[in-house]
Amino acid sequence: MAVVLVVTSAPPLVEGGHIVIARALRHALEAAGHEADIVTTPSNRFGRQAAAYLANWCTDVGQTGDGRPVDHVISLRYPSYAVRHPRHVCWLNHTMREYYDLWDRFSAQLSWKGRVKEGFRRRLVHAADRYLLRQNVSRVVAQSQTIRDRLRTFGLVEADVLYPPPPPRAYRCDGYDGDLLLVSRLTPLKRVDLVLRALAHPAAGDARLVVAGDGEQRRALHELATDLGIADRVVFAGHLSDEELVEHLARCRAVVFAPYSEDFGFVTVEAFAAAKAVITTTDSGGPAELVVDGHNGRVVAPDVEPLAAAIGALAADAALAERLGRQGHADTAHLTWASTVERLLEAGMPHRRTGTDRAGAPPAVS
Numbered sequence: 001m002a003v004v005l006v007v008t009s010a011p012p013l014v015e016g017g018h019i020v021i022a023r024a025l026r027h028a029l030e031a032a033g034h035e036a037d038i039v040t041t042p043s044n045r046f047g048r049q050a051a052a053y054l055a056n057w058c059t060d061v062g063q064t065g066d067g068r069p070v071d072h073v074i075s076l077r078y079p080s081y082a083v084r085h086p087r088h089v090c091w092l093n094h095t096m097r098e099y100y101d102l103w104d105r106f107s108a109q110l111s112w113k114g115r116v117k118e119g120f121r122r123r124l125v126h127a128a129d130r131y132l133l134r135q136n137v138s139r140v141v142a143q144s145q146t147i148r149d150r151l152r153t154f155g156l157v158e159a160d161v162l163y164p165p166p167p168p169r170a171y172r173c174d175g176y177d178g179d180l181l182l183v184s185r186l187t188p189l190k191r192v193d194l195v196l197r198a199l200a201h202p203a204a205g206d207a208r209l210v211v212a213g214d215g216e217q218r219r220a221l222h223e224l225a226t227d228l229g230i231a232d233r234v235v236f237a238g239h240l241s242d243e244e245l246v247e248h249l250a251r252c253r254a255v256v257f258a259p260y261s262e263d264f265g266f267v268t269v270e271a272f273a274a275a276k277a278v279i280t281t282t283d284s285g286g287p288a289e290l291v292v293d294g295h296n297g298r299v300v301a302p303d304v305e306p307l308a309a310a311i312g313a314l315a316a317d318a319a320l321a322e323r324l325g326r327q328g329h330a331d332t333a334h335l336t337w338a339s340t341v342e343r344l345l346e347a348g349m350p351h352r353r354t355g356t357d358r359a360g361a362p363p364a365v366s
Contacts, residue, residue, distance in 0.1 A: 009042060009078065028341050053082050074089055077095075090139070094263045138347070141343075164340070169245070171274045177251075180210070188217065204311045214238055253321050262285040272325075274325075278328065282301055284302075
């Protein structure tokens with residue numbers, strides 16, 4: 001039995017996918033006979049990231065509270081990978097995206113003085129990440145090809161890919177007679193507004209949608225649904241408990257998830273675990289890696305008309321939704337937490353690499 005710490009950084013009162021992954025990973029480690037715990041380290045607001053990186057660097061993950069040595073550390077996101085341990089694998093959820101792939105979108109909102117200031121901070125973060133991901137961890141394993149490609153694009157490090165399985169819940173399928181389901185935080189990058197506009201398009205027919213989740217755009221999305229004349233076909237269910245989510249997945253016709261460049265997107269594997277097809281877009285990132293158009297779901301251009309056509313087709317054809325959903329279930333059946341734990345602990349065994357040298361590394365791709 002090993003003592004394993006799962007380390008992730010999070011701002012106060014925010015629960016993202018990495019927290020779900022951390023809890024599921026701890027549960028899987030314990031099921032495998034290990035002793036595990038979650039350490040949540042600081043992730044400060046803009047302008048205070050240097051302090052957050054330093055706080056993580058200084059966090060003691062070498063011993064438990066009763067003095068026993070920690071055998072392995074698995075970190076998940078920035079800046080938690082700054083913690084130091086000789087057996088440290090980073091199962092990367094994402095770096096600080098505003099300073100990487102979202103830089104153009106983020107910096108466009110700043111004044112010229114703000115762009116200069118944030119540009120300087122961006123260079124510092126890039127330098128810190130390059131050092132930490134190359135020298136501070138034993139291995140970097142990305143949670144999707146999208147994340148791996150970002151690492152390559154910005155010259156940080158080479159990484160293997162290991163997709164997270166769905167969180168351990170009692171998924172089931174009760175049929176395909178329900179409404180379409182969208183599960184997401186209601187924030188701009190999730191593009192719930194695009195789905196609502198597609199639902200209002202004639203090609204979507206009379207499809208109905210349940211929107212599960214909460215966030216900063218909730219009021220605006222309510223108003224948009226009213227303005228589009230589809231308020232009677234959209235139910236905003238708010239935040240769902242684990243049991244409520246399983247119920248909605250079991251009953252829905254299919255799942256719609258059309259974010260912009262999502263890191264991974266648990267929604268996809270959770271839908272497949274319930275044998276439900278997923279409708280997504282070509283630029284959705286992680287979801288488009290697992291959804292194959294016409295095979296286990298639909299992958300369409302991120303525009304209203306093609307998305308509406310995909311929604312309308314599945315809403316009108318339960319047999320099609322069932323065929324695609326059951327294929328999605330079969331395609332992801334190999335994603336298990338037992339094998340994930342084994343691969344991550346193997347990847348965290350100590351070895352030092354220089355730069356992006358990966359020669360001789362065992363594969364961690366599933």
